[in-house]
Amino acid sequence: MLTFLIKDLLLFWRDRKEVVTVIILPLVIVVVLSISMSGIFEENQSENYDLSLSVVVEDDQSEAIEEFKASVSQSEQIANAMKQNVIAGVEKAPPVESLMQFLNSPELEDWITVNTMSESEAAESVEKGDHHAMLVIPEGYTSQLLSNIYLDQGTEPALKFSAEETAVEVDMVHDVIQGFLDQMNLQYAVSTSGGEVDMNQVQLPEGGTETLADDQSFSLNIDQYFTLSMGVLFVLFMASTVASRTGVEKREHTFNRITLTNTPALHFLFGKTCATFILAWLQILLIFIGSHLILGTFSDRSFTFWIGMVFVSSVFCFAVAGMSSIMTSISLRLKNPEAADGIFMSIIMLFGTIGGSFIPIYVLPDWLQQIGEFTPNGLTLAVLIEWFQFEDLSTLWMPSIALIGFTLILIFVSIILHPKKGEIS
Amino acid sequence: MIETIQLSKRFKEKTVVEGVDLYLDKGESVGLLGPNGAGKSTTISIISSLLKPTTGDVKLDGESVIKNPGDIRKVLGVVPQEIALYQELTAYENLKFFGRIYRVPKSQLESRIQTTLELVGLKDRQKDLIKTFSGGMKRRINIASALLHHPKILILDEPTVGIDPQSRNYILEMIRKLNEQEGTTVLYTSHYMEEVEQLCDRVYIMDHGKVIASGSQSELLSILSNEDTMKVQLNQMSNELVKAILEIDVVRHVEETGDSIKIIAKKSSNIISNLVKLADQQNIKIMNFQMENPSLEDVFLHLTGRTLRD
Numbered sequence: 175m176l177t178f179l180i181k182d183l184l185l186f187w188r189d190r191k192e193v194v195t196v197i198i199l200p201l202v203i204v205v206v207l208s209i210s211m212s213g214i215f216e217e218n219q220s221e222n223y224d225l226s227l228s229v230v231v232e233d234d235q236s237e238a239i240e241e242f243k244a245s246v247s248q249s250e251q252i253a254n255a256m257k258q259n260v261i262a263g264v265e266k267a268p269p270v271e272s273l274m275q276f277l278n279s280p281e282l283e284d285w286i287t288v289n290t291m292s293e294s295e296a297a298e299s300v301e302k303g304d305h306h307a308m309l310v311i312p313e314g315y316t317s318q319l320l321s322n323i324y325l326d327q328g329t330e331p332a333l334k335f336s337a338e339e340t341a342v343e344v345d346m347v348h349d350v351i352q353g354f355l356d357q358m359n360l361q362y363a364v365s366t367s368g369g370e371v372d373m374n375q376v377q378l379p380e381g382g383t384e385t386l387a388d389d390q391s392f393s394l395n396i397d398q399y400f401t402l403s404m405g406v407l408f409v410l411f412m413a414s415t416v417a418s419r420t421g422v423e424k425r426e427h428t429f430n431r432i433t434l435t436n437t438p439a440l441h442f443l444f445g446k447t448c449a450t451f452i453l454a455w456l457q458i459l460l461i462f463i464g465s466h467l468i469l470g471t472f473s474d475r476s477f478t479f480w481i482g483m484v485f486v487s488s489v490f491c492f493a494v495a496g497m498s499s500i501m502t503s504i505s506l507r508l509k510n511p512e513a514a515d516g517i518f519m520s521i522i523m524l525f526g527t528i529g530g531s532f533i534p535i536y537v538l539p540d541w542l543q544q545i546g547e548f549t550p551n552g553l554t555l556a557v558l559i560e561w562f563q564f565e566d567l568s569t570l571w572m573p574s575i576a577l578i579g580f581t582l583i584l585i586f587v588s589i590i591l592h593p594k595k596g597e598i599s
Numbered sequence: 600m601i602e603t604i605q606l607s608k609r610f611k612e613k614t615v616v617e618g619v620d621l622y623l624d625k626g627e628s629v630g631l632l633g634p635n636g637a638g639k640s641t642t643i644s645i646i647s648s649l650l651k652p653t654t655g656d657v658k659l660d661g662e663s664v665i666k667n668p669g670d671i672r673k674v675l676g677v678v679p680q681e682i683a684l685y686q687e688l689t690a691y692e693n694l695k696f697f698g699r700i701y702r703v704p705k706s707q708l709e710s711r712i713q714t715t716l717e718l719v720g721l722k723d724r725q726k727d728l729i730k731t732f733s734g735g736m737k738r739r740i741n742i743a744s745a746l747l748h749h750p751k752i753l754i755l756d757e758p759t760v761g762i763d764p765q766s767r768n769y770i771l772e773m774i775r776k777l778n779e780q781e782g783t784t785v786l787y788t789s790h791y792m793e794e795v796e797q798l799c800d801r802v803y804i805m806d807h808g809k810v811i812a813s814g815s816q817s818e819l820l821s822i823l824s825n826e827d828t829m830k831v832q833l834n835q836m837s838n839e840l841v842k843a844i845l846e847i848d849v850v851r852h853v854e855e856t857g858d859s860i861k862i863i864a865k866k867s868s869n870i871i872s873n874l875v876k877l878a879d880q881q882n883i884k885i886m887n888f889q890m891e892n893p894s895l896e897d898v899f900l901h902l903t904g905r906t907l908r909d
Contacts, residue, residue, distance in 0.1 A: 426681065434672050
């Protein structure tokens with residue numbers, strides 16, 4: 175197998191165009207993208223989002239609370255000792271009022287503008303594009319909500335949230351409101367156990383979309399994001415680059431010559447797999463180190479940080495080697511090597527896109543982001559970003575195990591698919 | 600040593616090889632002669648265990664190669680028609696790679712590489728990349744790669760296609776030495792009849808996937824014992840004259856070759872007088888007339904009505 179490994183490494187090294195493509199090109203792209211997009215990115219970072227929301231309040235909260243107080247007094251579900259506590263909690267933080275205070279709070283006023291209006295006005299303004307979205311608090315909302323939480327009657331009422339177009343801003347507003355409602359329900363539930371309702375504990379929900387804002391924990395700059403994403407993407411290409419040589423070996427009949435030597439069939443396959451791992455490993459580290467030397471991407475990072483980067487990179491390269499392995503086997507099975515190369519390149523491009531290597535993952539819809547994390551590059555990028563931000567070892571294990579498992583499955587399937595020793599077509 | 604039994608290979612609707620029976624005895628040099636597309640390469644691929652026949656079998660010392668491809672691969676050296684080498688590696692690196700995977704003992708590998716390079720006359724170019732070599736040099740390394748493990752049987756599929764006469768002679772001489780001095784059994788395919796005539800003890804002639812004749816060269820030439828081959832040089836070429844000659848009942852074939860015509864006809868006493876008469880009628884002078892010994896090319900022509908290069 176070592177003979178095949180040496181041959182594959184030597185062939186790669188002799189192809190200067192390939193060497194330039196996999197080592198120099200990603201560095202050039204990282205530098206060019208960083209320089210050309212840094213202005214835009216910095217603008218975005220300093221920009222306060224102006225998300226406009228029209229709110230329609232059809233609910234009569236005062237009347238609902240009076241009715242609720244009467245219901246609580248007569249209720250046998252709530253212990254007498256707790257009744258005063260529940261009523262006090264609701265009076266202290268009535269749901270609709272709390273929501274409106276939250277939407278107009280100093281934390282949100284910089285990036286959400288709330289306008290209260292009638293339903294028809296709201297619908298028109300959203301349609302015209304004057305507002306990003308509209309929120310309708312329907313009639314009987316307070317009554318239904320309190321009855322559901324405290325008296326276990328009816329179903330949980332829903333707010334009507336609608337927008338003309340799907341956009342990141344709309345998702346952000348929706349997430350913020352949903353997060354608030356979840357926290358509010360929790361606070362009410364706490365009060366049934368004797369706790370005090372404290373809407374100050376309701377905080378902005380944490381999640382992917384709002385990480386763009388200045389005051390959030392997202393601390394990657396454009397150089398760092400592109401270094402990680404381009405590094406991961408170009409390493410992904412290595413799977414197809416090495417596997418596509420199988421097509422050349424078939425076309426130039428060197429594979430037939432190898433077959434005639436009676437060499438164990440899997441030596442050829444494992445030669446390719448190991449060569450991919452080594453080349454991918456060298457490639458990603460050269461991209462990271464090169465980017466650091468040129469752009470200072472990872473300045474002031476600890477030794478532990480670098481160890482973590484090497485660990486994640488190694489696991490990812492193992493996965494890329496697994497992909498190369500299965501591509502090699504498929505290439506040997508297919509009659510047309512060019513068609514195989516086309517298919518592999520399409521798969522890589524698809525993985526690259528949904529895995530966030532071409533465009534930042536946060537601009538993709540949620541469902542696509544979730545699918546993206548099922549790609550080896552998407553998962554690796556997510557882990558690298560997390561490691562970059564928090565250097566928390568616990569974030570590495572599960573994704574690493576998943577990637578190793580994925581690789582082992584790929585290698586197993588590639589062994590099954592690979593033509594066996596002595597097998598002739 | 601090797602025999603094929605009713606080998607057939609069908610690709611979809613097309614039958615490429617049909618009922619081929621051939622054998623090679625130890626130390627023999629056997630030629631497989633036929634035009635392009637005759638099924639020679641497919642037959643060789645089946646014999647060398649790269650391709651499975653649709654029907655039939657290949658036996659090595661009585662054992663089926665189809666069931667046990669490993670047996671033949673150990674004793675076989677195959678030189679494909681294509682340059683099956685890594686273009687970005689040097690001649691030495693190619694030989695070292697193939698030598699290793701042929702499991703040539705480490706202690707012998709270096710000396711075998713050097714001996715083989717010497718045999719093909721490229722010892723001084725061993726450090727050069729294959730892609731920098733001429734066509735003839737590539738072909739010589741292509742052969743060298745199949746010799747490193749000292750195969751008992753050497754199969755060569757048109758190893759001289761597209762190269763200069765000097766390299767061609769070098770390769771033919773090398774193969775002749777391997778056969779005569781090393782005792783290597785050779786199966787040589789070509790559509791150049793002169794190569795087969797020069798190298799081979801026995802010849803199989805293939806056309807349209809079938810063996811249409813076989814035997815030693817003298818046996819094959821005896822097929823033409825009832826025919827004469829003659830070359831007639833004219834002062835000018837005339838299509839009318841060629842047509843008229845073809846109408847003579849004993850003439851089987853007429854072929855224009857520059858300012859001459861080649862005629863194959865049944866042995867007949869009146870063919871020359873008929874020729875002179877026809878030329879006179881068209882005011883054409885016969886400059887030279889020559890009876891020729893028949894060649895394998897003529898045998899092929901006799902059997903198929905076509906030349907090998909048609």
